[in-house]
Amino acid sequence: MVAHLLALRFLVLKNSLARSVWQLVGFVIGALYGLGVVALIVVGLIALSGAPAEISRTVVILAGSALILGWVIIPLLTTGIDQTLDPSRLVTFPIPLNRLVVGLAVAGMLGIPGILSLIASIATAGTWWQQPLIAIVAALCGIVGVVIAVVASRMINALSAGLTSNRRFREASGLLIFIPLILLGPIILFVTSGLRDAAGALPSFAEGLSWSPLGAIWAVPSAVAEGSVGGALARLAIALATIVVLWVIWRWALGQALISPARDSSKTRARGKLGFFNLFPGTPTGAVAARSLTYWLRDPRHSRQLIIVPLLPVLLGFYTVNTGNAGLLNASGPLVAFFLAFSIYSDISYDGTAFSTHLSAGLRGAADRTGRVLALAVFAVPLTLIVVIVSLAITDSWTFLPAILGISIGVLLSGFGLSSVTSARITVPVPEPGDNPFKSPPGSGFGTALATFATWGIMILLVLPELVIGIVAFATGDLLWGWATLLVGIVLGALFLVLGIRIGGRDLDARGPDLLSQLKKAR
Structure with missing residues (x-):
């Protein structure tokens, strides 16, 4: 035996x-x-x-x-x-x-x-x-x-x-x-x-x-x-x-x-309590946004990604105190925006075979992409703004507000667009619902890390214009360059967001059945 x-x-x-x-x-x-x-x-x-x-x-x-x-x-x-x-x-x-x-x-x-x-x-x-x-x-x-x-x-x-x-x-x-x-x-x-x-x-x-x-x-x-x-x-x-x-x-x-093996308990919800579905419009996009936001609050595989939001400023603040470099803490906003924007880069993988409900309902890819971005934006945008303002208040670096805000918004919006494309093309092994959030098949971490780093590289290229202008603003201390960073970040970020939703939606319409097949194989 x-x-x-x-x-x-x-x-x-x-x-x-x-x-x-x-x-x-x-x-x-x-x-x-x-x-x-x-x-x-x-x-x-x-x-x-x-x-x-x-x-x-x-x-x-x-x-x-x-x-x-x-x-x-x-x-x-x-x-x-x-x-x-x-x-x-x-x-x-x-x-x-x-x-x-x-x-x-x-x-x-x-x-x-x-x-x-x-x-x-x-x-x-x-x-x-x-x-x-x-x-x-x-x-x-x-x-x-x-x-x-x-x-x-x-x-x-x-x-x-x-x-x-x-x-x-x-x-x-x-x-x-x-x-x-x-x-x-x-x-x-x-x-x-x-x-x-x-x-x-x-x-x-x-x-x-x-x-x-x-x-x-x-x-x-x-x-x-x-x-x-x-x-x-x-x-x-x-x-x-x-x-x-x-x-x-x-x-x-x-x-x-x-x-007497233990069993999971279950509970019944009262009728009529639709949660976020009562808050969003009764459209395909609204339904996806409500469902995604519900997952963000109730599924730890999603919410574990939010732990970094309060911990990252703490980490950078620790190194700021030890090095005296206020720029480390001021970078909290752009970095938080970076990680938040990428939290949906493989979103469909977390849906698993439940993604079949999207296909059977005939949901348009653009509606799916827009709904997921809206759900993330509900808390990602306020959190990013809060981190930017608090970090600048601590370091008393208000002259850098336009530049840092421009980089953060550019990173956030561009990341939304890029994630809308990658999650329609990439599936990665993820824990099953109810499993430990860190569970993964043996050896799967290498492929996931490879896809992640490749996506990060593309992201850096997308936000390079506002990064360069922002660096000039930091070096010269000129507010004009800071406002230029804010303008470029908003314009380019919005452009990449729209393009990402369109391209990702088109890919999802074309590759939906293939994605579902890959998700079934990964189980």
Whole structure:
């Protein structure tokens, strides 16, 4: 049974990669990137062999504890990304519970994250390569450490089955992980500064972790090297007891989840409450705008793109404070406009097979394009204006208002037009409704990134005139150039918007059935 589950896992991965050459290329690139990171870790661990024993011990314990903690926390935030052996899908099969637990544990260790973790953990032996017996102990302890990580991760998943089956929990957890990713730069600087200031306390912190379930197993080799056999055995006992406790809790929680699997709840809306459909005119364009705006508020796959609106000014403000360059914060408006305008560049991909309702209704492509742009413009235009005004108020740079406003409006309107064309021509793999917003088929990220960067390049060419005039306005401080930037941004932006809606509408009329076929294949 264990071998069958492993074969099933790799078969699903193989079939996923066989769907598209780009998925395969992206998977290979991702795997090579992961191996590159692991290679750096291995080199670092070997280099620790020449460092003082206290430093080596501290680094290994802290890194090992972080590895286990990562296995516990990340699945909670990214639930739904890997559902290859989701226990809820195995409910109908008569698999003995003990065999299922072992199979899931081994499958977790032999997945891509598990294999990379095993390589990095076993490489702790490199820190003790000059003492072969201790190196062997370190390698074995590394394997035990990964077992703790995998079992803890599976236990948390099983215990949270009731929560993760709830759509709103999956959506919220998926969005939460996006915030630290955007603020990664300031976080790294803050942590680095904190570690530099508290470097003297790290050995004591590592000593405390060495007696906890997180760090006990990683402290065994150093304890043996110091001749503290009792300390090594005590920490090994803590690690083994941790596995036993985690295993028992996981087995119980998994059994409960298989006996009474959680279901998504549903609710009924009162009659006559049409939401945004009451606010827009009863036309095809109005219907599309109302539907799209409803998706923006209720579908996290759309709304996750709005997280960057408040976070981007915060990020640029942080660097402004550290560098003293007010231009960074003043760039918030154009950058927010850029990301907002591109939030619909693959909009039809999020419709999925529901796009068939547009085709069956005989909806004109121009009405579809216009409706989607109107829905986005309802909040994108006010948000862009607010960011521009607030950023200039903070930096007291009102003389640049016409230039920055012109660039922002030009970027926003031109982006609307370009997105209207690309979303009628490009379909990309996206999460299914109700899934984690970050879920994607293996390797799909490369093709999506390639299409995104190509579209960004076209966008830069479209807004180049107002950018050049705006740069002249910034360099000279002449208001005349600033007003010229505003005029060019409005005129060219409106022109590209109209052209984009017409071209995109025409493409949609011609390629609608082909797009629907591509969407069905991507499921």
